[in-house]
Amino acid sequence: MRFLMACAVLLCLTGCSSKPGIALNNQQTVIMESPVLTAGIIPGTPSLSVDQGRQKATLSLSNNQPKAIQIHYVFYWYDKQGLDLLPFAAPRTITVPANSDVDIYSLNGNLDAYSVRVHLYL
Incomplete structure (x- = not known):
């Protein structure tokens, strides 16, 4: 019985040892509505x-x-721990001409800026 209790305590402590921060999926860098x-x-x-x-x-x-x-x-900016960086950028609008490409961009002066995610919607 003591062995099982010791295992349970170890499992709980192991679960608490993850890095601080928010889990951010770095492969989901563009979020767009259907x-x-x-x-x-x-x-x-x-x-x-x-x-x-x-x-x-x-x-x-x-x-x-x-x-x-x-x-x-x-554009939403994040630091290395996955936390939002303030201030949030204001929504912007662009017209993409027929059969062509355009580049959109965002600048962030925060030295902690590490990654970005873009939300696209109509």
Whole structure:
């Protein structure tokens, strides 16, 4: 009985030893509502770079339809632990011309900026 209790305590302590932070799926960098894909917009993967000492995230959007599509988007920035960085960016809007590509971007001056996620919606 003591053995089982000792095992239970060890299991509980093992579960508490994970790194602090929020689990952030780094492979889900673009979140889009289904009407965006239905409208013919195909996003790329956000790329990060440095622009004048600030983090810059760039995302390419492709429109494969014969008409222009208006898209709303928001960039969300995170630190290494997966926590949101403030202030949140305001939603923006862009019109992607027919059968063409455009790049959208966001700049963040926070030195803790580590990763980004983009939300696309109509």
